[in-house]
Amino acid sequence: MTEQRRLTKQTTAKYYIKKHLSDWFIKTSLTAILAAITTIGFGQVTLPKVFSDHMVLQRNTDIPVWGNAAPKTEISIQFAERRTSTITDAEGKWMVKLPRMQAGGPYKLEVFEGKKPFPVVQFEDILIGDVWVASGQSNMEWQVQQAMNAETEIKNAHFPSIRLFNVAHDKQLTPQEDIAGGTWAVCDTSSVKEASAVAYFFARQLNTEMNVPIGILQSTWGGTPVEAWTSREMSLSSPITREHILMNDSLTTDHFVKDSLDLIRFWDIVYNPKNKTDKTIPKKNLDDSDWDELNMPSTFKDWNIPPYEGMVWFRKTVALPDNMRGKELTINLGHPEMNYSLYFNGTEICKTVWNANKTHHYSLPAKLTKSGKCVIAVRMAVLWGGGGFNPPAENMYITDGENKISLTGAWKYKKDLEPTIPKIYNYHQYPNVLYNGMINPIIPYGIKGFIWYQGENNAEAGYDYRTLFPMMINDWRVRWQQGYLPFLYVQLANYMKTSPEPSESDWAALREAQTMTLTQPNTGMACIIDLGEADNIHPTNKQEVGRRLALLAEKLVYNKNVQASGPLYKGYTVEGNQIRVHFTETGSGLSTRDGLPLKGFAIAGSDHKFYWANAVIDGNDVVVSTDKVTNPVAVRYAWADNPECNLINQEGLPAIPFRSDSNRKDKEQ
Template sequence: MKTKLFLLSIVSFIQFAYADITLPRIFGDNMVLQRESEVYLYGWASPNETFNITTGWDGKTIEVKTGINAKWRVQVTTPKAGGPYEIEFNGNKNTIKLKNVLIGEVWLASGQSNMEWSANSGIVDAATEIQNARYPNIRLFTVDKRTATTPQEYVSGDWEICSPETMADFSAVAYFFARRVQEEMNIPVGLIDASWGASSAEVWTPEYVFDEHPQLKESHKLIKTNQWAPIERSTLYNAMIAPLTNFKISGALWYQGESNTANAQSYKDLFTKMIMSWRKEWGADFPFYYVQIAPYNYGRAHEGAIVRDQQRRALTLPNTGMVVTSDICTVDDIHPQNKQDVGLRLANIALKEHFNVLKTEVYGPLFKNFETNDRELLVHLDHANGLHFKAKSDSFFEIAGADGVYHTAKPKIRNNTVVLTAKQVSVPVSVRFAWGNTDIPGLFNAAELPTSTFSSN
């Protein structure tokens, strides 16, 4: 009996000592690693196990030892964009070989349904776009929808090579972003889509943000339950973002805001703190480019405009950029079908601000400040070169006096400045623009990019 127990102990010890090396699903065949960076490879094995990793781009072999918690993490240096390469993990019990690995640009795409929206969901020229989506150096990883009450370490999903079959169900905005970047720079692009339709920004924000800023807990109470997405704070961050924070990315793309119309006034506060928390968890001030929600007939007056203005105000956070979509929307559809131009505009911001390869204007006019001259109110805008109205329809400018009552203003353009007057306002003190939920104004700059909704208050 003692002999049998001894033998069983030996067998158990051997199984414990030589467990399989295990990798998170974010590491797999066909993946993309961030170029010219220090990136982490990580996973699990037996406690205190020693094994080797060989990186194909330089032929180096690294010895790795797990901790007592059975986790391991090692930093490797990636080369310039290229590939394909292999990465081999050689343990005492198993060997893992990752094949067809590319080195390039890795971008995370997140938000709600307009980011999740695919060609199969319905976009302009869907059949043609799907048929032409043959870009083997664009790789796609869709994070499976999950929730969690605490931050997790593992996401479910697989890297896929971009093809008509895989592109058709992937984020269309992210795909068009990657296609534009690759065409301009001729480098591999890896996209990670972690989005969930109808989700509010609160579910994508770590819980400690709410602990540090109780006012955000209060504003979150205004978010109503819906049938499409969880509303509990941090649940999607915990399950779909936290497990990615050790995986090196170049930047993030975001398309969300429709589900925060209920607490629109606090969106800038929430959104900027969410961005800062993501950067903190990744340990990098990566670029964060986002899409302003489009005009749509929301339930309460002005709530969509307030979110748009809050998104504009979030640009005060460094290394951010915003795409305005008022000219490529339909006010009766909360899911505009033109995802091509959205992805193109996001990519152009990245190409100019992050990659420094584009010289053209990539932003529409943005409110800077105003001044008054007797009955006139002069609006100064950034990115206003070649300012013009495309149509003679309602300009959507309003000004108010000390009583706070807004009146439609008559606009003139003078040296790329908008000059406003209203018969009812003798001493103007404030101005707002496109302040209706469905306002689609026609004020553009020379790059034919539209002016953002704004309020001077």
């Protein structure tokens, strides 16, 4: 048990003395008392780590509290002047359900064992309110300190009735009874930094609007598919996952341990140059005549280079003209992939982590630019199919503010100058393992509902997601045994390059699967097709994501009269050479985000070739047409990885992407 949820022997002694042994204390030394108490068997009663000081317990429902002790032991819980008791079973397990309460606090919870007059476990500063489980992959895990306006948000994070709990990462082969770690914290400028930004902004709005304590029980892990969060039993029920589950039965914890150790070595190589390459490779006089060449900007994918993972060194020699020598210059690398370090004439200029920089330009000190011949060296981690410098070419140059030297063209590169990076199996992505370690142990903690942001790791299998996502939702609801708990989730944002012509899109298909999940009872979806960033899979405006989730909660859960969704496709009718698209969730009326004509609509005839179309708002409908299609049969909106689209309702919420031809037999099915 953690220090925050267990009374130490000394603390217990102090409590015992104060309430029961005052007369004895007069006659006996404290040392003698402590010596006597050490012979008493403390610590047998345990509760899962999800219980701690500062927790929020769910209001207006019976409150489950559970744990372990010696078999056939009486356990009593004292909470808010009420006492509830039970007897542990033959395995020492116990559970009580505290009577339902209204929002309020703070309270103290005390756990008593048998006839002992003092508590063996005690928690303080407990609030009664609404608890939301926040789960998913990296966009839910993305921290407040990584979000837009982070410094201001952290400075203003004084919300004592918001409590935050972050379940420690843990992958397990079988369902666990307890999580690996975590503790409740009061939301302040310290605790909020590493909290989920989406969940925090969601909690902040609900706490402000509903005036009720909010607990965020965060269980997230970046880069994970929905299968990892689903139980084995539920996964075996689907042919999509059944075979994979059975294949993984040969896994042991030794596989996990080895992978974790390899992962440490993996990142050690990425972040720390080996074989003294950082001392030798960037030097101006290095002979790189036998190195291979690539024209930049481009990536390994562009040149069909065989798959490779590891450290790659790039070099380019440039000649500075006389009017730029001896000046402080600026170098811009455009958009290098992954983690990299930049060297200029043998001196390290920068070292990035996860391409955290939005721009990749750096100052070159005047002392390094005195000679005409200069050597640029870049040490780059080539991982997961990446490698190289992304276009456009105009973003690669050296300048003094007036003159500019292009860095495009031939670059030398060489692989295998450093140790081989270990192969990582990423077992945290395997089916069931996160459910086992990070969801099962917090069941049946009393909660109000779920918020979820995930899907990027399933984007290549959108049709499967139609089954897998609702399956996980149902799995969690059944196991929590609190009925159709509200399940609110975020649809994937716009991301990657904008396509000049209508085309197919894996991300659009995944968004479609997410929209289809709205047929499940008591679900809500926050569309953020306007909040993404082309070159950033983790868009930083988490404030608006949290707000839109909170709007859904206000409407679906707290019964407030608010517009919580953007326009939702209802159907269409063909009117000659036009298609009239019908919407629900139009709010106060349809509009465009930027006041410009509608963008993002495409229609097709019987040949199923789509063309961009003109679109105009007509009441709660949109009328779509193009001279290129005389007999339209299908219409699409925002059907792309990163669509240009601007339809909203008057409340400012974006229309949800759709296609009318979603039920046709696609090649992918």
